[in-house]
Amino acid sequence: MSNPYLGPMQPAPQLAPYARTLRLQSPDVSVQYFEAGAPHAPAIILIHGLQDEADTWRHIFERLAQTHRVVALDLPGFGRSDKARRRYSVPFYARAVLGLMNALKVSYATLIGSSLGAMIAETIALTHPARVVRLALVGGTIHIVEQPAAAPRSFFQLLRLPANDRRYFETLRRSPQAAYDSLRPYYANLDGLPQTDRDFLFQRVNERVWDEAQRLASLSVQMSLPVFLAFPGRWLARRIPTSPVPTTVIWGAEDRVLPIRNGMARAALQRDARFICVEAAGHLPHQEKPEEFLRAIAPIARTS
Helix, strand or coil: CCCCCCCCCCCCCCCHHHEEEEECCCCCCEEEEEEECCCCCCEEEEECCCCCCHHHHCCCHHHHCCCCEEEEECCCCCCCCCCCCCCCCHHHHHHHHHHHHHHCCCCCEEEEEECHHHHHHHHHHHHCHHHEEEEEEECCCCCCCCCCCCCCCCHHHHHHHHHHHHHHHHHHHCCHHHHHHCCHHHCCCHHHCCHHHHHHHHHHHHHHHHCHHHHHHHHHHHHHHHHHHHCHHHHHHCCHHHCCCCEEEEEECCCCCCCHHHHHHHHHHCCCCEEEEECCCCCCHHHHCHHHHHHHHCCCCCCC
16 A cells, blocks of 8 residues: 655645745745745744744745745755755755745745744845844744753764664654644644644645655754854844844743743843734644634734
8 A cells, every 4th residue: 555645745725726836046945935925024934943844834825825925945955945965054944045035036025934944034034134034933942941851962862863763763663642642732722723734734744754854854954953052042132132134932831842931031131122922822823723823923914
């Protein structure tokens, strides 16, 4: 019997009509992205997190496109973008997002990033502030004051990560239900999502589990992240207090992936930054509580 989880990932129905593919010049990589809205409207770039895809924005994408030019990309290594064997890191992804903006002739935009995507968006805002009108950090920041429980605590744990990661994925491949249950830490109430969402996520997480190239890309990011946060990330974080980019930090009240204390500390570090807690939401409030999330970003998604 054929494996129903092998083969190209199909976009979420809400995004499928807007799919595009583009070859970037710097870095030299092909990306799939979704674009909607008037070409000359203010731009919003949506950046997903680790082991995710642009589909994470499926509940808010079309709503934002009513007033904005909205672009949501699959980061290289994930979704439908190129998944070449290479080193993937926050600086590489920052270059890829800027490369996409250049290719689409987007001089500046509001950046909204989730988890790893928030680190990427924040890096761009701190290194290229003229390219960022406003910034929204959703469950992620380079200013880490409390690490996730699953993060490597030592150099030796980091060395063991590849073998542990491979065994973990082999276990999930034997049980589609176990793969689905691996999503539970990311939501306050996975079972409370609409049935269409649960069906979509069941298929999607099992597609990820069987996508060896995506697994290796995710592993590459995990291996590079501690080094980034300890050195260039720490240096960049020193710029946060004087950042000229208006920033909103949004966190799910029940985030079990990255503790909410990180979001509160990040907002406190920058003058006039706003901190918004989304009740009854986990690490992905834009999926779990889309209406509340849209209200949270309304001030930064204004057209003026």
